[in-house]
Amino acid sequence: xxxxxxxxxxxxxKNIIAAELRVSRDQLNPETHLMKDLGADSLDALNIAxxxxxxxxxxxxxxxxxxxxxxxxxxxGVNDHLSERQ
Numbered sequence: 001x002x003x004x005x006x007x008x009x010x011x012x013x014k015n016i017i018a019a020e021l022r023v024s025r026d027q028l029n030p031e032t033h034l035m036k037d038l039g040a041d042s043l044d045a046l047n048i049a050x051x052x053x054x055x056x057x058x059x060x061x062x063x064x065x066x067x068x069x070x071x072x073x074x075x076x077g078v079n080d081h082l083s084e085r086q
Contacts, residue, residue: 009056009082010075016051017071020044030072052078058085 018025034040049060058081068074
């Protein structure tokens with residue numbers, strides 16, 4: 001994915017998490033843990049997954065959602081699903 005007009009996967013992930021959890025993007029780095037650092041719960045995780053599916057036009061299997069613990073996990077998971085789609 002190119003930089004510039006097209007947002008990177010990480011940027012989109014951070015935007016969704018910041019909006020969903022009402023936190024500042026400044027708080028988000030690859031190691032940020034959704035539950036431990038941001039106080040997210042399972043419903044938040046589900047809502048984030050739904051927004052990711054919409055944004056990237058992918059299907060995230062329900063069993064993958066619990067593995068999305070950190071920003072880095074989510075970016076990797078989205079990239080995996082995007083590469084499967086091609």
